[in-house]
Amino acid sequence: MPTPHLSPWRKPEHDDLADLARAFFTREVLPHTERLLAQGHPDREHYRRAGELGLLGLSVPEQYGGGGGDFTHEAVLLQEQAYAGEASLGLAVHSGIVTGYLVAYGSEEQKRRWLPGLCSGELVGAIAMTEPDGGSDLQALRTRAVRDGDDYLVTGAKTFISNGGLADLVIVAAKTDPEQRAAGISLLVCEVGGDPEGFRRGRLLAKIGLTGNDTAELFFDGLRVPAANLLGDAEGLGFVQLMQQLPQERLVIGVGAVAAMERAVELTVAYAKERSAFGKPLLGHQNTRMVLAECATRTRASRVFLDDCISRHARGELDVATAAMAKYWLTDGQCEVVDRCLQLFGGYGYTTEYPIARMYADARAQKIYGGTNEIMKELIARAL
Ligand SMILES: Cc1cc2nc3c(=O)[nH]c(=O)nc-3n(C[C@H](O)[C@H](O)[C@H](O)COP(=O)(O)OP(=O)(O)OC[C@H]3O[C@@H](n4cnc5c(N)ncnc54)[C@H](O)[C@@H]3O)c2cc1C
Structure with a gap:
């Protein structure tokens, strides 16, 4: 799904990666959604396939089987997963977090032992x-x-x-x-x-x-x-290691939040153009227009803030308080935007036939994990 805002860190190689990731999620994983939801876990084979395509460990150095990229590549992958509405594979944790600990703190022997398996999808982290x-x-x-x-x-x-x-x-x-x-x-x-x-x-x-x-x-x-x-x-050293890595974990959550907002607005605009009430499309009613204008603005502002955080992180300059701001504000925004969009779907928005319903349920955890949003505010306040 294209975003009207061009992320300043994005280069042509990110577009190629996005195409590959989108094709994987939509063609190879999404057709299995109902079964995956019923079994309550992803298919191991999907991890292996992601590894085969080079989608795992994008920021892991090539000598350990990774993509040799940086956090921006991980961000593109997670963004595409959210745009596709795929939520079974735990890539945010597997690639976005676990490999990061091994790259940062693993000895040479540990890296050689575990990173290739995580990058190929033989191992799940x-x-x-x-x-x-x-x-x-x-x-x-x-x-x-x-x-x-x-x-x-x-x-x-x-x-x-x-x-x-x-x-x-x-x-x-x-x-x-x-x-x-x-x-x-x-x-x-x-x-x-x-x-x-x-x-x-x-x-x-x-x-x-x-x-x-x-x-x-x-x-x-x-x-x-x-x-x-x-x-x-x-x-x-564990607590210090956690504190050093948690900003990236929080940014990973923010990436998913903004992508979900962008998807929610796009899906809802399309629905509001197509569905009519009182003789005209929903988008012709002033309230719908206002709500969507507000959601689109919140989403764009979130994207700009997220992009700034991603750029800072790529330069090694993302501080704890800013990462906490991103985690709290972007996930609060996700829940608000998705909820308001769901409302515009009326009764259909409450049925799992429409993706907005699942997006609503999935969004809620974002304010809890990675450190609750209350804890994020505590971290921000401490830095004031
Ligand atoms: C879907 C999902 C996936 C998860 N994945 C992982 C994972 O992979 N690894 C992992 O380790 N954990 C994971 N978690 C756990 C998650 O990180 C914790 O649930 C979260 O950190 C909160 O801890 P808790 O549930 O024990 O809540 P508690 O710590 O008991 O907090 C309960 C409430 O009290 C509030 N609170 C607590 N202390 C304060 C304070 N000082 N000031 C103000 N309010 C406070 C909290 O904000 C919260 O609202 C996951 C959770 C979920 C829901």
């Missing part, structure tokens, strides 16, 4: 921070990693983990020193493909939206993880 007792207060997490010879024994529970049902590699935030808050947290790469002893997946959570993605509980009961799977040179 996830990141597990949230626990049943709480997600916002990350420093209070209780999962333990206790050193035992050359291994760690990981014990604890994680919940709401995107891609958790299929994941082969899970970056787990665990306490290596339970006496400490932030300084006691370490990130461990847990290889859970084939469900090794000491690891169990709980049920796939029944959600109101994003039903084609496998959001799961994960249970660790003395899972043996080689000490060599620790990310970073020493224990206790």
Whole structure:
């Protein structure tokens, strides 16, 4: 779907990538939507196919099997996924987040071991921070990693983990020193493909939206993880690593938010031209015109802000507060715009026959994950 605003970071190579991604989502994944929604998780084969097409790990250096690009390429992929209305594949987490941790903190050996599989789609990645007792207060997490010879024994529970049902590699935030808050947290790469002893997946959570993605509980009961799977040179660096990577995670969420707004406005304008009430198209009624003008303006302003954040991030200059502003304001805008657009569809907007209904349900999670929007405001306020 073309946007009338040309992103300043966009180059011809991004258009080629967008064409490839759009063809993949619309021709190869969307025909399976109803089945994917019913099974509650994506097809592993779709990850493999995305890998085969070169769509995974776009910002991973080529020597590890990636595309050798940067965040702008990841952004184009996620944008096209949202324009297509595809929401089963957890690419935002798999490519946009997990590979980022490995590139940033992985040793040479770790990168060679895991990145090629993530880029080919042989491995599915996830990141597990949230626990049943709480997600916002990350420093209070209780999962333990206790050193035992050359291994760690990981014990604890994680919940709401995107891609958790299929994941082969899970970056787990665990306490290596339970006496400490932030300084006691370490990130461990847990290889859970084939469900090794000491690891169990709980049920796939029944959600109101994003039903084609496998959001799961994960249970660790003395899972043996080689000490060599620790990310970073020493224990206790996990919280700092999370803080450094979370701005990108928040930007990833913002990319999806703006693409969803653009899609909602386009779908609704088309519907409002086609559907009539009181003898004229909906778009002929003043309220419809006003609402769509407001939604289009909010969407354009969001796009300009997002583009500025993407450009800053590509230059390595996206600060925590600005990323939090993007996450909070863009997802609030997504929920508002999608809700107002749904209203213009009348009763049809409430039926899943029309994409706007699913967009409404899917949008709601955006204000919650990646740090809730309340926590985002706290981060912004701290920087004032
Ligand atoms: C679909 C989905 C996918 C997810 N994927 C992942 C994933 O892949 N990995 C992962 O680790 N997590 C994931 N999450 C979890 C998500 O990040 C957490 O739900 C979120 O961080 C909030 O944590 P919580 O649910 O424990 O809420 P709580 O922390 O219990 O918060 C409850 C409410 O209290 C508010 N609150 C808490 N503290 C404060 C405060 N100091 N000031 C003001 N208000 C406050 C919150 O904003 C919220 O409104 C996912 C969640 C969903 C819904």
